[in-house]
Amino acid sequence: MLPIRLARFGIRSVAANCKRINIGSLSQVAREFSSDERPQFPGSRSQWTEKLEFIRPDLYDGIPVYRVMDRKGKVIDPSQDPQLSQEMVTKMYKCMTQLNTMDRILYESQRQGRISFYMTNYGEEGTHIGSAAALDPKDLIFGQYREAGTLMWRGFTLDQFMNQCYGNVDDGGKGKQMPVHYGSKELNFVTISSPLGTQMPQAVGAAYAYKRSQNGLCVMCYFGEGTSSEGDAHAALNFSATLDCPVIFFCRNNGYAISTPSKEQYRGDGIAGRGPAYGMLTIRVDGNDVFAVYNATLKARQVAISEMRPVLIEAMTYRIGHHSTSDDSTAYRSVDEVRYWDERDHPISRLRNYMLSKGWWGDAQEKEWKEDCKRQVMTAFARAEKKLKPNWKEIFTDVYHEMPSHIREQMKQMEEHVQKYAEHYPLKNFTKD
């Protein structure tokens, strides 16, 4: 084996690498090469076949959907009931219903022009609460934008949600982003960004850093089925498997990416069908079954951390609401279709039925909680609305760790301008210096 001359670069390194191959291993390789049993390609050593046969993508029904309860909330196989305490299950129920109530109020507030934008979580509450409940509160979450329930589960207050939506002086994000772009350092929820899928390779890098730090935690990455078409999704799944990262990929397959139905998003077996192709453990679950989501996430977490490998969960669900306040989904789907899911397969009603069957809930409690919940949401709402916005000079903060001179210069110029033309700027809505 002669070292091949490479123009300009790498000549010596090729020669150095060649020196490392000794005669003993060369003859061993030669012996393996002479055996006809398996292909020897570095890319694949599977098996030989002499049959010209293409693999058909529609050969099988698709990866089955794991569930614990039927659509009415009755546990099918008792061994799969996670046997959570009444306290835990009640907390799950209250969290889902509070999320639902908050969604109704904030959606309405956008319609009334009080906030600029909102996205509801209707129908997907089970995916949020079921998964969040199975994680360690210190596991880092990278979300897409429809995972508010995971934050709520961890303790993000109604005030904090509302402050961000109003972009007021108490918004943790300092009024920089549109509503629903929440973030929390204490609750280990990375701030949401609008570009889809970008969070996915980031989640993998974070998981790698966690692995190196040996902190016993994993990273949770949420994304929708539409987002899974982005290049970043492919990058993330591939990197996570090749670099052995403790990350759980949780796909909320809710049937729509704005108006694009899933049958126009992919031709294969959903997102779960891709997992084995990347070399990762995969499961598809009923996303409207809180216990199925809980069980799968709990197991995925155990595997991710103990075996240092990624796991893919595809949670099948349905987006009952519009994509956002900028969308009217009656333009692309029937009201009947939406009604079916709202009335016949809703995570909240299924869990309620489970609680009723256990004697943990009743009409009186439902009425009391509904009123209490609404009152809490309304008072938080009123508080958020009254607050001023942050000082307008926040425009110039946090671009860099330290404010460089050119940004400071621009801030000064604007300060002078605003002073001169004060009556043309809505200063009374913003906190003063």
Place this chain on the structure above:
Amino acid sequence: MALRTFIKRNLILNNKCPLRISQRWSHFTFVPDTVSASEGETQRMNLFQAINNSLDIALTQDPTAVIFGEDVAFGGVFRCTVGLQEKHGKSRVFNTPLCEQGIAGFGIGAATAGATAIAEIQFADYILPAFDQICNEAAKYRYRSGGIYDCGSLTIRAPCSAVGHGAVYHSQSPEAFFAHCPGLKVVVPRGPIKAKGLLLSCIRDKNPCLFFEPKILYRSAVEQVPVKEYTMPLSKADILVEGDDITLVGWGTQVHVLREVCQLAKDQLNVSCELIDLVTILPWDKETIAQSVKKTGRLLIAHEAPLTSGFGAEIAASIQHECFLNLEAPIERVTGFDTPFPHMFEPFYMPDKWRCFEAVKKLVNY
């Protein structure tokens, strides 16, 4: 017999081959920096060795530091990471799959989670798939989160600029794309001594940094580099030659081209040039350039990247604003043309010393 000898004997010496393979055309002569004796022991290093040294120091001192990208494990296609995996381990210096958007995203996440992430993009020409991650995410991470999340411990390194034969996709200088993105830092070294210090500064800087390394300098730039650990300030331009008649601004390889222009101007025009290496493209040191132009009244900016919206445009716009009444002539830019980077025509494309010299002549006689 060896191929080279065969060609030389049978083609070149017989005048049968129009190409003179043994001769290499270069548009510049590298001029090494020197350091004072107070910097301590030095070692002869070229650019890739200095970068290797800087990375080694970073990994030695910061247990969370990791280096990743395509082919970095065996030492990298430009040998910048040679020996690092052996020394620091496979979990700290590792290959990723071939995917620039993945490399950038992975780096951002690792930095967010507390690691010092040093990513390599194999050629700056291939950084574009990572543009979304770099500009929409990394640059804005701190701002959009109200300061509670950031990826300041991310550094992305990439070889850039012309190399003699790189053509369309191995010669690009993309600094201007990123200069337009608030939240990033963009740095271009001119030689080994600067590179070692600047890279360490970038790695330690609390903002995501892009470090573009002129690949033609990897072997040709050799200096006596201090072996100790040291950093160099970002956003501080270097005045390399002091002068009174005209200010010349460049970065990376172009600095060495401009050095020759200074000499030519002195010899042939009796013109005294002030040469400034910008060093950092973003945030850039407007103060130093403005001070110089207020003294000289003339400014020539030269860069390999195409003319329209190249970084020279930003310098020109800002300096005409700062120094309008001091200017004796319009600000001149000598740059690559508004075309993709061609292969065979590289000697005509580059902002070489003759085009720059001609521009100096024009400005001085305006």
